[in-house]
Amino acid sequence: MGRGRVQLKRIENKVSRQVTFSKRRTGLLKKAHEISVLCDAEVALIVFSPKGKLFKYPTDSSGNGGDIPFRSDYGRGAARWLSQ
Numbered sequence: 876m877g878r879g880r881v882q883l884k885r886i887e888n889k890v891s892r893q894v895t896f897s898k899r900r901t902g903l904l905k906k907a908h909e910i911s912v913l914c915d916a917e918v919a920l921i922v923f924s925p926k927g928k929l930f931k932y933p934t935d936s937s938g939n940g941g942d943i944p945f946r947s948d949y950g951r952g953a954a955r956w957l958s959q
Contacts, residue, residue, distance in 0.1 A: 892925075900930060907932045 886892040900922055911918040911934040920932040 896924065900924075904930070904932050 886895055903922065904920065907918045907920040910916055916934070918932065918934045922930045924930065
């Protein structure tokens with residue numbers, strides 16, 4: 876017997892929401908790495924936390940993702956980051 880479906884709605888409890896974000900972000904980064912290794916694909920993943928921190932996963936030869944810092948505070952949302 877498999878797991879039931881997760882109802883997609885905002886998690887009201889702040890602590891639970893942060894824990895869920897951290898776990899799912901880790902899983903998403905792992906999947907990005909797996910697809911890049913298994914399929915020899917170039918992958919770029921950008922995730923902004925609720926507090927505006929940037930998390931990214933690039934696949935490039937240098938491993939540094941160009942000029943995007945690994946984890947920085949760009950404020951709330953991608954608009955500010957994309958305008959730079």
